[in-house]
Amino acid sequence: METPTTAFGLIERIRQGDRDAFTPLFEKYQRRLAVLVHYKLSAAKQRPEDIDEILQETFLAAFEDFGQFEYRSPGSFLNWLSRIADHVITDEARYENRQKRRGGEMTRFRSDSNPQGAEPADTQSPSRVMAQRLDVESLLEKLNVLPGQYREIILLAKIEGLSTQEMADRLGKSREAVALLLHRAVQSFRKIQKPNE
Amino acid sequence: MSEAAPNERELRIANAMAKFVDCEALGETTTIAAFCEVHQDLQPELGDQLNAMASITDEFFLDAPDRPESLSGHRILDEIGSGGMGRVFLAFDDRLGRRVAIKTLASKYLNNAQLRTRFMHEARSMARLNHSNIVRIYNLGQPGEMPHFVMEYIEGVPLTQASQALTLRQKIEMMHKVVTAVEFLHQHRVIHRDLKPANILVGHDLQPKLLDFGLALRADDRERMTQTGVFLGTPRYFSPEQVRTGSPLDARSDVFSLGTILYELLTGVLPFRGDSFDEEIRNLCERDPELPRRINASVPGELQNICLKAMEKNPADRYASAREMAEDLERYLAGEETLAAPTSYSRLMSGRIAQHLRELDRWKQDEIVSDAEYRALQKDYSRLAEREDAWILQVRRLTMTQVSLYLGAWISVLGVLLLVVFEYKSLAGTLKVAVAAGATIPMAYLGIRCWKQGLLRVGVAYLLAFCLLMPISLLVAMGEYRLFSVVAHTDWELFTGEPLGSFTFKTITNAQLWWALLLSLPAYLWLRRFTRSSVFSLVFAIAAGFLCLIQLLQMGLLTWEGGKIYSHLIPVAVLFFVLGMIIEKLRYPADSRYFYPIGTAFVWIALTGLASSNDYGIWNLQRIGRIASWDLRSQVAYLFLLNAGIYFVLQKICDRLPWDQLHSVARAFRFVIPSHVLIALFSLGTTAMDQWNKDTANLAFRFEARTFEVLLPCVACLFVYRSVPGQMKNYFVWGMVFLAIGIINLQQDIFKEGRAWLISLILGGLLVMLTATNYASLRMTASRWFRRER
Numbered sequence: 001m002e003t004p005t006t007a008f009g010l011i012e013r014i015r016q017g018d019r020d021a022f023t024p025l026f027e028k029y030q031r032r033l034a035v036l037v038h039y040k041l042s043a044a045k046q047r048p049e050d051i052d053e054i055l056q057e058t059f060l061a062a063f064e065d066f067g068q069f070e071y072r073s074p075g076s077f078l079n080w081l082s083r084i085a086d087h088v089i090t091d092e093a094r095y096e097n098r099q100k101r102r103g104g105e106m107t108r109f110r111s112d113s114n115p116q117g118a119e120p121a122d123t124q125s126p127s128r129v130m131a132q133r134l135d136v137e138s139l140l141e142k143l144n145v146l147p148g149q150y151r152e153i154i155l156l157a158k159i160e161g162l163s164t165q166e167m168a169d170r171l172g173k174s175r176e177a178v179a180l181l182l183h184r185a186v187q188s189f190r191k192i193q194k195p196n197e
Numbered sequence: 198m199s200e201a202a203p204n205e206r207e208l209r210i211a212n213a214m215a216k217f218v219d220c221e222a223l224g225e226t227t228t229i230a231a232f233c234e235v236h237q238d239l240q241p242e243l244g245d246q247l248n249a250m251a252s253i254t255d256e257f258f259l260d261a262p263d264r265p266e267s268l269s270g271h272r273i274l275d276e277i278g279s280g281g282m283g284r285v286f287l288a289f290d291d292r293l294g295r296r297v298a299i300k301t302l303a304s305k306y307l308n309n310a311q312l313r314t315r316f317m318h319e320a321r322s323m324a325r326l327n328h329s330n331i332v333r334i335y336n337l338g339q340p341g342e343m344p345h346f347v348m349e350y351i352e353g354v355p356l357t358q359a360s361q362a363l364t365l366r367q368k369i370e371m372m373h374k375v376v377t378a379v380e381f382l383h384q385h386r387v388i389h390r391d392l393k394p395a396n397i398l399v400g401h402d403l404q405p406k407l408l409d410f411g412l413a414l415r416a417d418d419r420e421r422m423t424q425t426g427v428f429l430g431t432p433r434y435f436s437p438e439q440v441r442t443g444s445p446l447d448a449r450s451d452v453f454s455l456g457t458i459l460y461e462l463l464t465g466v467l468p469f470r471g472d473s474f475d476e477e478i479r480n481l482c483e484r485d486p487e488l489p490r491r492i493n494a495s496v497p498g499e500l501q502n503i504c505l506k507a508m509e510k511n512p513a514d515r516y517a518s519a520r521e522m523a524e525d526l527e528r529y530l531a532g533e534e535t536l537a538a539p540t541s542y543s544r545l546m547s548g549r550i551a552q553h554l555r556e557l558d559r560w561k562q563d564e565i566v567s568d569a570e571y572r573a574l575q576k577d578y579s580r581l582a583e584r585e586d587a588w589i590l591q592v593r594r595l596t597m598t599q600v601s602l603y604l605g606a607w608i609s610v611l612g613v614l615l616l617v618v619f620e621y622k623s624l625a626g627t628l629k630v631a632v633a634a635g636a637t638i639p640m641a642y643l644g645i646r647c648w649k650q651g652l653l654r655v656g657v658a659y660l661l662a663f664c665l666l667m668p669i670s671l672l673v674a675m676g677e678y679r680l681f682s683v684v685a686h687t688d689w690e691l692f693t694g695e696p697l698g699s700f701t702f703k704t705i706t707n708a709q710l711w712w713a714l715l716l717s718l719p720a721y722l723w724l725r726r727f728t729r730s731s732v733f734s735l736v737f738a739i740a741a742g743f744l745c746l747i748q749l750l751q752m753g754l755l756t757w758e759g760g761k762i763y764s765h766l767i768p769v770a771v772l773f774f775v776l777g778m779i780i781e782k783l784r785y786p787a788d789s790r791y792f793y794p795i796g797t798a799f800v801w802i803a804l805t806g807l808a809s810s811n812d813y814g815i816w817n818l819q820r821i822g823r824i825a826s827w828d829l830r831s832q833v834a835y836l837f838l839l840n841a842g843i844y845f846v847l848q849k850i851c852d853r854l855p856w857d858q859l860h861s862v863a864r865a866f867r868f869v870i871p872s873h874v875l876i877a878l879f880s881l882g883t884t885a886m887d888q889w890n891k892d893t894a895n896l897a898f899r900f901e902a903r904t905f906e907v908l909l910p911c912v913a914c915l916f917v918y919r920s921v922p923g924q925m926k927n928y929f930v931w932g933m934v935f936l937a938i939g940i941i942n943l944q945q946d947i948f949k950e951g952r953a954w955l956i957s958l959i960l961g962g963l964l965v966m967l968t969a970t971n972y973a974s975l976r977m978t979a980s981r982w983f984r985r986e987r
Contacts, residue, residue, distance in 0.1 A: 139253070142253055143253070154250075154253060157218050157222075157250075158250070158253060161221065161222050162222055163218065163219045163222035164218055164219055164222075165219075166222070175215065176208070176211075176212070178215065179208075179211040179212050179214060179215035180203055180207075180208065180211045182211065182214055182215065182218065182250075183210060183211035183214055186214070186246050186249050186250045186253075187246070189250075189253060190245070190246075190249045
């Protein structure tokens, strides 16, 4: 491989000024972030179009503020994106009634007039996006069946990819409690899946 | 999550899992197998747990799962999608030169016999069907390759996405095709079970195509018709019985999903939303969807009805088949009246009513409506919202058909009534009974049939006619077979068979009438139960009222002796009030409201009768009068005053009781108070005046006459103002009328030619007007002044 495609490698490429590395980096996190955003949104807004919009805004903001990102662990980039998504959602809610979008910012994607802008993250063929959406949907279907507390711990472990210590800090629990919770969440998931297998 | 305390082994497994998660989080590559090697002692649970944890996200993280080069001789070009069971590829058939879609079963399910069977089952279900709106199956995979089947490739987008650019009519035309295709499935005894927009692709030619039969069931596959307790598919488009464990499924379950899809097409949102999966399921099972027209006002009412009818919670209330739904859509497209009237039609109204009530709240705040009007309107609305009276919403308008229905019913009833009243020599005995029964029984049959078919207003017309015919035919039968024909009290027999002019009436005894009504009552009760329409309670109440009267007749209590009969009506009135209260207490307010007016009417008749026949014998007024050394000259007038007092007390009692409908009874009593009081005062005044005119020297007579003369306009004014709190227009009107009479009286007797009187009237009126104009500021000043005084 000539160019690194791991998250760390991509981030390093961007740091060295390779702006083209954004697209694969974002693509890598797109679906995980979609799942996280899904659960951040209120039920009324959990529609694919809304989630796509939040994702676009989030990646745009991440592209703008990339300088502020600091790599600490494999999970930290997603964690950072997740926090940006929180801001985007709050802003979205605030601007919801004002239909006027921040017009200037919309042109910052790469275009003839703005060659320095980011490439839109959504450059795939429609069928590809569809396939991914189905992936996301099938995951959501599985997670939705779980009780809230179990779902949260699985999201933290599998989607955000946090370590148990990070989860413990986030939830304000001991590491042992987190381990047990995760264990039970997986048990509960198995119980629900069982008749299907 | 109350679970048993963890044992030591459980804790160790949890700990091992945590370690594995940490490894993943830190980016250390490790496999489950390798990890389990290290923790041999925790096997096999640890392995199962880790595999399960991986399986939650495994499809999700398979970035580029390897794709076969070709399947069944088709070149794989791309992956189009992946569902719960496997992936779908776009492939090219080199021999026929066309693109195909190939659905495969995910490799991890290869060893799952049940899923493999289901997968093959899907292919076979689809292969049997040949319909232009159902995706076609070309080929089933060979045993050597991964399980798959080859089907028509549809270049299209999901239904909801495709419909965004369409007009309403195009959407409905498309929906009609979908519903027809589903009906085709049902005819071939296949239930889709997973109808959702994502499973309905729409191509450029706007032809929708049904696909993904992953959950389809053969309708004759009885043992699998019930759910196993697992959600398969997307629950958002499921019917309530699909998410309930163990409920039987049939074609109407698909009808519900179609309704949900139609709802989404019309409104752009899903009908059952919630913050969590559990809440969505709860809403699906328990709550009514928001009315489509409230989300999108441009949705036509007919479509809303069709949509809601398909989405009835109870399968029996839905369209019985997709065909019926398709037919209703066709009717809509043809501009005809649709048949859909959701059984709980009022639910639909309740949306509008809620909106009106909100507006009403605003009006109340802005003081456009008074408190009393507000309450009255609110009550009217709540009546409208009552579910039982669904048919009323259909008969609100007097149309040609509507009027003809009732006219026809009335003519038939009158026809049968003639049989009771007159002797028909040519129609004697059983023949006559047969004619009456021949009119009655078809009425009941047709009424019940129409009601069952959802033709509520037609059904009610027939059933009401039946309600009248039933006692009449019973009377005919009893008359012919000489049942209960012994006359109990000759004075009070209704028709004694004596000729009146040139007519000869038949003899009908009270006993016959009594039995006819009594036997009809259960039928009315049954109709009330069957239709859940409270109109039959009205019929019941009226029949019961007559029954009571006839009972009194039977007992010989209704005899003209000094108006005593009227006092016997009071217990009947009390009976009706008690009945009404019991029924209201049993939470049938729509039914109880028919009992109160009958009770009220009995009270009115009884009290007015007692007063006008001058007989309150029981209270021995004359004796009291003598004791108080009154000369009770015009007793009638005093008795009317007494009545007003009784009404006042009754009104107060009714108002105090916590039942809503008794408040309207109170209103009814209050209604008669002003007329009784003012008429009594007026007549007392005139008699006193006559008395005084006869004996002008008697100062006592003079005082009495003058008192009444002044009292009348004063009380009239009082009543005018009394109209404000209860918004009683009759107080206002009666007050105004008698004020005029009182003033004219005064003018005639006291102030003849008195200029000062005339001018003071004009000025007084002006003063009142000016006070009213500046009422607010005057009140402020007054209250300030009072405060300073204190």
